[in-house]
Amino acid sequence: MDWARILTNVAGELIAPTTAAYALAAIGLNVHFGLTGLLNFGQAGFMLLGAYGFAISTIAGFPLWAAVLVAIACAVLFGLLLGIPTLKLRGDYLAIVTIAAAEIVRIVGRSTALTDLTGASSGLRGDSYKVTFQALSPFPDGTTTLGPFTYANNASNSWWIRIVGWLLVLLACLLVWRLINSPWGRVLKGIREDEDAVRSLGKNVYAYKMQALVLGGVIGALAGVVYVLPRAVQPDAMGRPMTFFIWTILLLGGAATVFGPVLGSMIFWGALMLIKTVMRDVVPATVMRTEQIEQFGWIVVGVTLMLLVIFRPQGILGDRKELAIDAR
Template structure:
């Protein structure tokens, strides 16, 4: 059970990292991207293939992020002057192109067999003093998360439920992570690394979004004619946001690979739409809300896979395939209700809304 929750924490943190890139592109800048998974695929394949060739893992991750940003540059130069709906069509087409290249170019990506046997960080057993240091490191990250959640919940009472869920998740992740680090399981080290990356990216994005640069992006989202009238190069700012969001997704691709396997079919469009669900749940333009949205999403995903829920599904005479479809249908129904009753998201602010422009 402890190791399963460690796996769940890695998955939630990876999706939160992935969704933060989409939140920068759509929630902050207003760029519709239905092919966000392409950046994750580039980051995942680049990291594992380079590390298998002897490139140090940190450098491989940076190269993967750089290639993802380069893909964002190529897409952005050709599409960011288009209308939002055309941008969405192009991005989903590019994501499918990347997946099909990975599937068919076996000389580079191993094709449908996928990439296996690649190096994974923290895949060793440290001595006890080092394990205590890792637990202190985890304590600092979880303490920072709890403090930030507490400040966030005090601002608005509507955030209490989401904040309470996130606090419960953080405390459980800390207990399971500390136990796993003490006895040491490699997945616990990966969990610590994933949470560290998420913390660094979150702090960096918060500083950027609340800087003059971020305020220009928000102005572009609301009405790009206004920053144009003030002499701002709107296209250049859009391109920057698109590339940075792609680079963040590329980094998440490395963690996605380390937490599972790298097969072309792991990067289907559904992964992008999961990120959209997370951003909508958390609230458009809200970085902390995006992280909490990832926790809620993965909480629902894991709870509905529990044996008690499977018993309910079996009582409804649903087979395994129908159960998966039913779970997705429930998510769709919840999103429909959110769009009608609270279009800014469960935890978002109405002034951050981009859908109703």
């Protein structure tokens, strides 16, 4: 078994654009759940809307900054439409509504009536909306090797996407750190623990929840932009499984922590790559085919989520006292 190759693949997964995108999405979910206690199971909907907003506006001729603003505006609008009728719900009811809303976004995106706009189930090709982002790169065309890693400078899955993606993760972590230690963040924590007590102090709980929902959704939309830069915008790729992967990442690293989502994303994708790579080398094709090994990797993810919730719901970096699931 070539352990050098295996470990190189795993290490490369730790800094991949997909890992950065999921870390960013988990940071947004952390604002919802970790800080405010909102059981949002529709983060993939925010990501898909951000991806569509960015891609469609770029194809329409918008510059990069305007396309990013469109993605943010889509998340804000979706957060408002979702939050106005639902934020008075608690626990399981909010979870059901949010996952249904995300599914509505996915189904509308793949509708044949919107083929000219969204590409329906086929989605939008990556080369149709990446030009403005790649044009902003300060790197020359070609490839660059750093240690064991060799990637293109500006194409899909490039160093440029990695740098931008992880810079956004760093900025999001800084923002969450400031919020956790701000009066606004302390009110959110109070809502998470006992919203009736916060309401008795004269705080507008509904407004704070709405602010948290929109802010976390905006971070999720930016994660959607990062996620589709190395690939195409495909609605079925951002469905229910993506939301559960984000929840696994958040619970793995630790909710209500600054770097928990980042650590969770790295461990999640690194471990998944390790499992798949080792099994491809060890398990004979007569026992388990390549596609079956892929499915087995996701089975491991499901079992991991179950064990996390049962034995360590606070995650690796989390504090059990910080974890509050309001199921009233």
